[in-house]
Amino acid sequence: MTGRLGVFDSGFGGLTVLADLMAAMPQTDFLYLGDNARYPYGTRGFDTVLEFTTEAVDYLFRRGCPVVLLACNTASAKALRTIQQQFLPARWPDRRVLGVVRPSVEALAELPPGAIPGVTVPGNATGNVAILATPGTVASRSFVMELEKLAPGINVVQQACPMWVPLVENGELDGPGCRYFVRKYLEPVLNGPLEISRMLLACTHYPLLLDRISEITPPDVQILTQGKIVAERMVDWLTRHPDFAARLSSGGGSWFLTTDDTARFNELATMFMTTPVVSEHVHLPRLC
Numbered sequence: 001m002t003g004r005l006g007v008f009d010s011g012f013g014g015l016t017v018l019a020d021l022m023a024a025m026p027q028t029d030f031l032y033l034g035d036n037a038r039y040p041y042g043t044r045g046f047d048t049v050l051e052f053t054t055e056a057v058d059y060l061f062r063r064g065c066p067v068v069l070l071a072c073n074t075a076s077a078k079a080l081r082t083i084q085q086q087f088l089p090a091r092w093p094d095r096r097v098l099g100v101v102r103p104s105v106e107a108l109a110e111l112p113p114g115a116i117p118g119v120t121v122p123g124n125a126t127g128n129v130a131i132l133a134t135p136g137t138v139a140s141r142s143f144v145m146e147l148e149k150l151a152p153g154i155n156v157v158q159q160a161c162p163m164w165v166p167l168v169e170n171g172e173l174d175g176p177g178c179r180y181f182v183r184k185y186l187e188p189v190l191n192g193p194l195e196i197s198r199m200l201l202a203c204t205h206y207p208l209l210l211d212r213i214s215e216i217t218p219p220d221v222q223i224l225t226q227g228k229i230v231a232e233r234m235v236d237w238l239t240r241h242p243d244f245a246a247r248l249s250s251g252g253g254s255w256f257l258t259t260d261d262t263a264r265f266n267e268l269a270t271m272f273m274t275t276p277v278v279s280e281h282v283h284l285p286r287l288c
């Protein structure tokens with residue numbers, strides 16, 4: 001039996017990854033789940049993010065997804081490892097969950113996709129990189145620790161941007177209020193002691209603010225988003241795991257689930273995806 005490739009985020013942010021997945025894998029069917037009713041994840045504690053993410057993954061598995069991508073850095077940083085090491089073996093041993101932190105770090109380290117089956121030849125990348133992320137991702141230090149392993153030549157600064165997710169979830173992508181908060185978090189990075197050459201938008205919501213971020217970022221600072229990186233590495237993963245590739249249904253369709261109001265989801269998701277989105281409301285059962 002085949003199923004759709006599950007894509008999960010706390011809200012709308014994962015759509016920025018889904019768009020690139022759809023472009024890279026046009027034959028694949030996708031099932032997107034946004035936990036809009038319980039966003040933001042980025043300001044919540046470890047246990048809460050783990051609980052919410054596990055419920056979402058379990059739900060997508062029950063809807064038949066053989067593989068789920070956590071298109072959310074906060075969930076990837078705080079929940080992925082426990083889900084892979086404890087939840088899957090206990091409850092869903094024949095399914096897989098992947099995240100977005102590791103592929104992004106591989107790209108920052110300038111390692112080609114698939115170069116590291118398990119362990120690690122460090123990349124040669126050097127320079128000063130800024131990681132812009134939610135407070136939860138920053139506190140987890142996941143990017144810092146992975147970069148230390150894969151790219152020891154890179155210096156990292158982290159910047160938490162707590163207001164950016166609420167701006168995106170409310171469709172506030174322009175105007176003086178939005179510009180104020182974009183500047184508020186970027187200025188310390190751009191005017192800090194380290195001269196930054198690359199900046200990773202390490203929250204999947206942030207590409208929706210890319211125009212505002214680009215406005216005040218000097219042109220010699222490269223801004224990296226995760227969609228294409230993650231899509232490229234998902235294609236590579238499926239090539240190396242043909243048993244899972246064969247379990248994905250093909251037809252090139254995308255379906256959308258939200259834990260909040262569907263009319264609002266449809267309106268904003270249609271704006272972000274630029275094609276009409278019709279969603280289904282779902283309730284994620286508590287797991288004991």
Ligand code: DGL
Nearest residue numbers: 010013041042073074204
């Ligand atoms: N989009 C999510 C991420 O990549 C987090 C958004 C939130 O705070 O809920 O981290």
